[in-house]
Amino acid sequence: MSGGYDLNLFASPPDCTLLCSVCHGVLKRPVKLPCGHIFCKKCILTWLARQKTCPCCRKEVKRKLMVQVHKLRKTIGRLQVKCKNSQAGCCVTCPLSQRRIHLDSCPFELTPCPNAGCMARVQRAALVEHGRSCGHSRQQRCPLGCGATLTAVERESHNCYQELREAWGRRRAQGRALVSRLRHRMRRIHRATSLIRRQLTRLETFLEEEEEEGMDVSNNNTEATRAAV
Template sequence: MSGGYDVSLFAAPPDAHLLCSVCYGVLRQPVGLPCRHTFCRKCIVQWLVRQRTCPCCRREVRMKQLVLRHTLRRQINRLKVKCKNVEEGCPVTVPLHHRRIHLLSCQYEPAPCPHRGCPAWVARKDLSDHGERCPHGRRPRARGAQLSAARAHHDRPGRRQEEWRRRWRRRRASCQLLLAGLDRSLRHLRRATRRLQAQLAWLGGRLEGRRVDDRRGPSA
């Protein structure tokens, strides 16, 4: 079982109450039991499939008694974690729930070479240097063609095009961050919807049981 976050991921050692007693990792989707012990949701579900007792105190537990600890989850999401590319030299630390967003702009994140046919993946900060010496780049042209191209480049409004490129890159990065946030919100909304559906089904069963009891009452 490995439902929790790896402890080495965090910039500082997490407190003991944030660790799962089953996988010994930092709690991921923490779930509480009636006995007040907390575990990763994945860990405790797999445990209860085999034996229906608390892993700590051995008290009998049923699957429907699991309760999500939202406050504890938000606390863990605010903990600082190291970048995935820390071994490559990235010194950045960010809150856990911003880790994927940071990778969209991390200069040490591998990215594909922009030249067609090149299979290389290099760090973003090295893309420019790699592109200059990449064998899949544009072939050198004759001197006359180079002079003509340089003259044409001087004649056209290159500064304006470069400014447009910079604006497009900034807008693309903003859109990626927005999409990542919307995707995270959509996952939260789907989980909340499933919980509400389960609660409504449970309430419907209780109401149906009361109706049956009311019908049997006068005859008894």
């Protein structure tokens, strides 16, 4: 078995300085010999089990003098790699150091059915659908008491407390939005009511002034008539 990473794993061809001279793969857990040559740890240990010299320069090697090259390991960890499920349809590329993290959520990763007795391995994205038709599926009520009936697959991701909290949060946000809209409408109604009151007051004042002017004119006319007589 090769000690290094397969070249086909990488999104673009790695630099030749990152290759192991023994397995010709990309260095995995690189170690440096006293002579300065670097190899995969697995490759050089396998080599030294048969020969005690460097594969490149043939100088004698003492295992206790080998050192791990952490800086180079981090550099290799940043190289972009393709998902191992790329042929199945996954288009994701990620740093080599995060490949396992991606596989834990990759929808194309083959995952064993959680139902006891079922030996099927299906893509993660199709696991729920498989659980609905799996002959080993047994539906049970939610053990937390929400009343939902769930398959084994659904029970793995079911969290009724979280769902209730999220639903309550949505209802609270909707209630706050409704209260905000009602307050805005009340302010508009209050402004409109105040405006109408001011206009009514002005109208009342105007009518009173008109009435007083009319009475003054009438009195003047009466006095003028009396004077003429």
